[in-house]
Amino acid sequence: MRFSEERLSTRLSRLSLGPIHPQLPAPMRLALDVDGERIVQAQVETGFLHKGLEKTYENRHWFASLIPTDRLDPEGSIFAEMAFCQAVEEICNIQVPRRAQMIRLVLSELNRLSCHLSYVARVAQSVGFETTSHYVLRERELILDLFELMTGARFNLNFLRFGGVAADITEGFIERIFEVCRLIQIRIKEYHALMIDNQAFVSRLSWLGTITSDDVYTYGITGPNARASGSMADIRKMHPYSGYDLMNFTVPQGQGTAGTLGDSFDRLKVRLDEIQESLHILTHAAESIPPGDYSCIRVGYDFTVPAGECFSRVESARGFLGCHVVSSGEFAPVRVQWRTP
Amino acid sequence: MDLKSLAQKLDRDLSISAQLKPFGRTDQLVLEVRAADLLKTAAWVRSEESARMDFLENFSCYEFRSKLVFSYFLRSQVHGKTLILRTEETVPENERLPIPSVAAVWPMVQPFEDEIHELFGIDFTPNRGRYAAATAFPLRKTYVWESEVMQ
Numbered sequence: 376m377r378f379s380e381e382r383l384s385t386r387l388s389r390l391s392l393g394p395i396h397p398q399l400p401a402p403m404r405l406a407l408d409v410d411g412e413r414i415v416q417a418q419v420e421t422g423f424l425h426k427g428l429e430k431t432y433e434n435r436h437w438f439a440s441l442i443p444t445d446r447l448d449p450e451g452s453i454f455a456e457m458a459f460c461q462a463v464e465e466i467c468n469i470q471v472p473r474r475a476q477m478i479r480l481v482l483s484e485l486n487r488l489s490c491h492l493s494y495v496a497r498v499a500q501s502v503g504f505e506t507t508s509h510y511v512l513r514e515r516e517l518i519l520d521l522f523e524l525m526t527g528a529r530f531n532l533n534f535l536r537f538g539g540v541a542a543d544i545t546e547g548f549i550e551r552i553f554e555v556c557r558l559i560q561i562r563i564k565e566y567h568a569l570m571i572d573n574q575a576f577v578s579r580l581s582w583l584g585t586i587t588s589d590d591v592y593t594y595g596i597t598g599p600n601a602r603a604s605g606s607m608a609d610i611r612k613m614h615p616y617s618g619y620d621l622m623n624f625t626v627p628q629g630q631g632t633a634g635t636l637g638d639s640f641d642r643l644k645v646r647l648d649e650i651q652e653s654l655h656i657l658t659h660a661a662e663s664i665p666p667g668d669y670s671c672i673r674v675g676y677d678f679t680v681p682a683g684e685c686f687s688r689v690e691s692a693r694g695f696l697g698c699h700v701v702s703s704g705e706f707a708p709v710r711v712q713w714r715t716p
Numbered sequence: 717m718d719l720k721s722l723a724q725k726l727d728r729d730l731s732i733s734a735q736l737k738p739f740g741r742t743d744q745l746v747l748e749v750r751a752a753d754l755l756k757t758a759a760w761v762r763s764e765e766s767a768r769m770d771f772l773e774n775f776s777c778y779e780f781r782s783k784l785v786f787s788y789f790l791r792s793q794v795h796g797k798t799l800i801l802r803t804e805e806t807v808p809e810n811e812r813l814p815i816p817s818v819a820a821v822w823p824m825v826q827p828f829e830d831e832i833h834e835l836f837g838i839d840f841t842p843n844r845g846r847y848a849a850a851t852a853f854p855l856r857k858t859y860v861w862e863s864e865v866m867q
Binding site: 427429430434466468592593595608613685697699701712 | 739740741742771772773774776777778779780787789793796800823824827835854855859861
């Protein structure tokens with residue numbers, strides 16, 4: 376029996392996902408036009424998780440403002456703490472001790488490792504490589520253990536303070552960093568064998584979800600996703616902070632080796648390369664933590680910030696994180712605005 | 717790039733008088749223009765050879781002393797410099813406020829404008845089909861958040 380063209384419909388199917396769905400990383404609505412297994416077009420609607428964070432700051436003492444800051448991105452909480460503290464310290468003209476700066480840098484790079492490993496695990500899981508995903512999460516667990524050893528928390532660290540950090544380095548922390556860095560360095564080679572050198576894995580990511588350099592510009596994309604598309608922007612190089620100017624590291628870029636520049640494979644590869652760079656930075660920073668104070672002031676609920684404003688920039692694991700803080704000299708901020716990646 | 721000479725060139729080229737104000741206690745200056753001149757100034761700093769502010773890092777708004785302050789944090793990917801462009805408007809009580817949209821100059825401003833539209837009650841013109849239903853604007857100082865008690 377022969378079918379006429381009219382009877383063999385080739386229309387696209389509309390698939391609606393979310394806003395709440397177990398496979399989605401966060402609440403969002405996806406309206407997908409699919410042609411068989413291929414997504415032809417996607418409409419994304421976000422904003423279902425509005426926490427009212429920026430209004431919350433207006434009713435908080437400066438000291439208490441650090442608590443909601445962690446909730447900006449629970450997986451990468453140290454970056455938001457860093458951006459907020461740097462902005463307040465700039466307005467108050469507080470010189471953070473060198474030791475505290477290095478501790479902040481170490482925590483930042485550990486957090487970057489943790490976020491990137493999570494990303495790799497999520498990608499591995501989404502393409503059906505469950506075992507690889509578990510291997511990667513096993514290593515991330517070591518980073519979370521380090522956070523626990525240093526700060527007492529695994530996710531919402533709440534460890535940075537205006538003028539420094541909450542506590543000095545705990546016993547055995549530096550030694551554990553070297554140990555974990557050595558181990559992850561070995562594991563990275565295994566990840567390469569399991570993912571980058573595995574044609575079955577590569578073919579599921581190459582040529583997929585390409586972000587062009589025009590897209591990077593139009594949507595203001597930053598961080599590893601932009602660098603995978605050829606951008607070189609990295610706040611750690613452009614506006615060095617907290618001792619990054621003393622660190623020797625390169626900024627990995629996408630190459631388009633498996634498919635095209637800026638595809639899903641490049642985004643994964645850039646993160647794996649950044650993990651290696653972070654390991655170098657971590658080892659160097661942990662070796663060069665100077666003696667001295669871990670905080671220059673003790674901040675309590677009576678702490679106020681003089682009138683002024685500042686826009687601080689931090690390179691978070693997801694990209695450019697900016698924090699615009701405005702103070703009128705009173706007990707609470709006039710405005711804390713976040714530029715999220 | 718010297719901001720003073722940039723402001724003078726802006727005055728010469730477009731007859732727009734911009735004010736230079738300090739940004740916090742940093743060395744950086746803010747280029748402040750009237751809201752009516754915002755779009756022209758934005759297009760000019762984007763295309764002017766000595767500025768080339770082609771990337772918008774951030775767009776923020778805050779209310780202070782009955783004024784709404786709009787700050788555009790710009791970066792030149794060519795020269796590697798930054799610039800803060802600013803405009804101020806008096807806050808209309810419980811009314812929406814029209815401000816020119818700079819989406820034609822920096823397309824990455826759209827998510828910021830969307831958020832400011834909803835939270836501050838600002839109508840960016842031309843309208844991109846944003847729905848203006850709200851009559852209370854959460855990030856204005858007159859808004860009282862009942863569940864949040866001042867400590």
